[in-house]
Amino acid sequence: MTKNTEKEMSFLEHLEVMRWHLLRSIAAVIILALVAFVFKDIVFDKIILAPKEPPFPTNRWLCQLGELLNLQRICINQDPFALQTVKMAEQFSMHIMVSLVAGIVVAFPYIFWEFWRFIVPALYDNEKKTASGAVFYTSLLFILGVAFGYYIIAPLSVNFLGNYKVSESVISAPTLRSYVGTITSVVLAAGVVFQLPILVYFLSKVGLVTPDFLKKYRRHSLVLIVTLSAIITPPDVFSQVLVAFPLVILYEIGISISKRIVREREEEFKDDDPPKKKKQAAEKAEQSKETEESSSEKEENNPEADTSSEPEEESSEPESPSEAKAQKKAKETKSTKAKEPKESKEKKETKDAKETKSTKKGTKKPPWKEPGEAEESSPTDQPD
Numbered sequence: 278m279t280k281n282t283e284k285e286m287s288f289l290e291h292l293e294v295m296r297w298h299l300l301r302s303i304a305a306v307i308i309l310a311l312v313a314f315v316f317k318d319i320v321f322d323k324i325i326l327a328p329k330e331p332p333f334p335t336n337r338w339l340c341q342l343g344e345l346l347n348l349q350r351i352c353i354n355q356d357p358f359a360l361q362t363v364k365m366a367e368q369f370s371m372h373i374m375v376s377l378v379a380g381i382v383v384a385f386p387y388i389f390w391e392f393w394r395f396i397v398p399a400l401y402d403n404e405k406k407t408a409s410g411a412v413f414y415t416s417l418l419f420i421l422g423v424a425f426g427y428y429i430i431a432p433l434s435v436n437f438l439g440n441y442k443v444s445e446s447v448i449s450a451p452t453l454r455s456y457v458g459t460i461t462s463v464v465l466a467a468g469v470v471f472q473l474p475i476l477v478y479f480l481s482k483v484g485l486v487t488p489d490f491l492k493k494y495r496r497h498s499l500v501l502i503v504t505l506s507a508i509i510t511p512p513d514v515f516s517q518v519l520v521a522f523p524l525v526i527l528y529e530i531g532i533s534i535s536k537r538i539v540r541e542r543e544e545e546f547k548d549d550d551p552p553k554k555k556k557q558a559a560e561k562a563e564q565s566k567e568t569e570e571s572s573s574e575k576e577e578n579n580p581e582a583d584t585s586s587e588p589e590e591e592s593s594e595p596e597s598p599s600e601a602k603a604q605k606k607a608k609e610t611k612s613t614k615a616k617e618p619k620e621s622k623e624k625k626e627t628k629d630a631k632e633t634k635s636t637k638k639g640t641k642k643p644p645w646k647e648p649g650e651a652e653e654s655s656p657t658d659q660p661d
Contacts, residue, residue, distance in 0.1 A: 298391045305387045310380030317372060325375060325460060328432040329357050329439065335432045353436035360453045371457050378461045382423060382468070386416035411475070418471045426467025430520060431460050470524065477531035481538040488535045491528070498528055 286294070313320050327333050331340075331354060340352035362368055381388075390412050397405060438459065439451060480486035506520035 295395055298395045302384070302388045302391045305384040306377070306380040308380075309383045310376040313379035313383075314372065314376040317376075320375060320379060321372075324379075325457060326360075328427070328460065329354055329435045329456075331355050331357065333432060335428050354432055356440075358439050358449070358451065360456055361450055362453050367452070367454055371453050375457060375461070378465070382464070385419050385468075386412065389415050389419075415472065415475050418475060419468045422468035422471025423464050425471065425523060426464040427460075430463050430467055433520065434459060434463055471527065473527045474530050474534055478534050478538065481535040486535055488532055488539060491532045491535060495528070495532075499525065502528070 328335070331337070333354065336352075336354040340355070343349055343352040393412050400408070435456075439449070442449060477486055477491070502521045502524045503517065506517045506524070
């Protein structure tokens with residue numbers, strides 16, 4: 278587990294890098310917003326104002342389903358209402374706002390990619406591997422959420438809010454601003470809500486969310502989902518179930534994702550558990566100590582094994598005391614000879630030479646006669 282090999286940057290350098298990522302993201306949004314601003318007929322007539330018209334796919338399919346099930350209440354948006362503006366600059370301001378929202382929705386994958394590029398250098402290698410498909414799955418869920426909000430929630434909300442009356446004496450004349458605000462808020466909210474699995478994934482990675490926590494508050498989440506679907510849909514069970522069902526599925530997907538992450542973390546903890554490794558090392562050390570102690574006890578209990586390795590000559594006892602004394606003296610002389618330092622050859626030679634000279638001097642006779650020594654007399658010198 279190593280971080281990126283690039284050198285550590287200072288706080289100002291991080292801000293500089295983040296600034297360029299933000300500038301590129303803003304540039305992408307502005308370019309796509311300009312494209313949407315130019316093609317205003319397609320954006321408004323075919324996309325923004327389409328959910329309140331009868332030919333819209335969801336309105337047409339629900340009407341067909343209502344005819345089959347004999348439920349005329351689910352046939353929605355068959356009487357389209359007209360929109361009005363009360364300010365002179367309202368249409369122009371709505372044109373700019375819708376263009377910006379369209380640019381954000383279309384550029385969302387690129388924006389998240391730039392955001393991901395800023396975060397990746399701070400991740401470890403294993404974190405990069407586990408989160409390698411983050412851009413793809415996040416963009417896919419956002420597109421699915423936007424489509425769900427546009428094709429399911431938006432027509433139901435427009436039908437309920439546009440036809441709701443507190444009294445017959447009140448004339449309903451929705452403005453363009455309120456209608457556009459409803460459509461854009463519903464679509465963007467659905468795109469954000471569909472990021473629930475991604476949010477659960479990262480929170481489970483950090484350890485803030487667990488499967489037990491999500492299961493514990495499952496009932497609370499169901500109540501919240503049903504309440505939300507009842508607010509944004511017409512007052513019938515079919516519409517509420519149609520909106521609540523995908524949200525419940527997303528919540529269950531989040532629970533399964535959290536389970537998988539917790540399981541992977543437990544496996545990694547088992548493999549790389551320092552206390553476990555220390556325990557194994559301590560057990561090995563104890564086993565080695567036990568084997569050493571057992572071997573030492575065997576040696577103490579069997580002293581004959583050491584004596585058996587001695588030579589037979591030393592173990593054999595002498596036959597008589599005189600031989601024992603002789604062997605003892607021989608051992609002592611060997612040890613003393615081994616301990617004494619060896620003299621050099623030159624010293625030995627000089628010593629030997631001195632000894633030979635002294636012996637030679639001692640053998641020669643002096644030229645004078647010693648007193649008391651009798652002279653040998655020849656036979657001619659003897660008296661008659």
